[in-house]
Structures are given as structure tokens and as C-alpha cells.
Amino acid sequence: xxxxxxxxxxxxxxxxxxxxxxxxxxxxxxxxxxxxxxxxxxxxxxxxxxxxxxxxxxxxxxxxxxxxxxxxxxxxxxxxxxxxxxxxxxxxxxxxxx
Numbered sequence: 001x002x003x004x005x006x007x008x009x010x011x012x013x014x015x016x017x018x019x020x021x022x023x024x025x026x027x028x029x030x031x032x033x034x035x036x037x038x039x040x041x042x043x044x045x046x047x048x049x050x051x052x053x054x055x056x057x058x059x060x061x062x063x064x065x066x067x068x069x070x071x072x073x074x075x076x077x078x079x080x081x082x083x084x085x086x087x088x089x090x091x092x093x094x095x096x097x098x
Contacts, residue, residue, distance in 0.1 A: 001039060002039070005039040005042070008039070008042070008081070009037065009039075011081055012035055012037075012046075012078075012081075013035070015077040016033055016034075016035055016048065019033070019070070019073055019074070019077075020032060020033050023066065023070065026066065027057075027060075027061050027064070027066050028057060028060075029052045029053040029054055029056070029057020029058070029060065029061070030050070030051075030052055030053075030057065030061060030066075031051045031052060031053055031097055032051050033048060033049060033050045033051065034048075034049050034051075035047065035048045035049070036049075043078075043083045043084075043085065043091075046083075046091050047091060047092075047093055048074070048091055048092050048093070049092075049093045049094075049095060050070075050092065050093070050094050050095070051095055051096070051097050052094070052095070052096050052097070053096070053097060054096060055096050058094055058095075058096055062094070071088055071089065074088055074092075075088055
């Protein structure tokens with residue numbers, strides 16, 4: 001990984017940590033999130049995974065105002081890093097902890 005890739009990865013990690021802490025407090029069942037990227041194919045390879053305690057908590061989150069809030073926060077933070085997507089939802093994965 002190049003030095004610039006490490007810097008980008010750290011910036012992503014920091015703002016995702018902030019989002020994680022905010023959403024853990026605001027939405028029951030939201031547990032944690034992570035990201036991964038192949039920096040040879042960045043930003044298209046960026047995947048952000050959001051983990052919930054149960055399918056019910058995930059369904060509740062998606063149906064709530066939390067989902068659009070999450071998209072807005074991600075778009076804002078990534079835009080500030082000059083990272084943009086046509087559909088940020090394509091970079092997001094939602095799952096339930098097993």
C-alpha cells in the first residue's frame with residue numbers, strides 16, 4: 001500500500017469511527033461497521049459494511065430516518081475527501097451479526 005493510500009484509508013477509518021459511535025447511540029441494534037478497499041481500483045472498490053444485531057433491527061433502521069442520515073453523512077465526508085460516487089448505496093453492505 002502506498003503512503004497516500006494509507007493516508008486515505010486512515011481518513012476513511014476516522015470518519016467511519018465517528019459515524020459508528022453516533023449511530024450506536026441513536027439506533028438500537030446497530031453494532032459496528034467496517035470498510036475495505038483495493039487501492040489499485042479505488043474508489044470503485046470501496047465497500048462499507050454495516051452490522052446489526054438482528055434482521056429486525058436492520059429492517060427498522062432502513063425504514064427509519066437513519067438510513068437517509070447515513071447516506072448524507074457518508075456523501076458529505078467522502079466528498080470532502082474528493083471521493084464521489086454516482087450511487088453511494090452501491091458501496092454499502094448491510095448485514096446481521098451471526
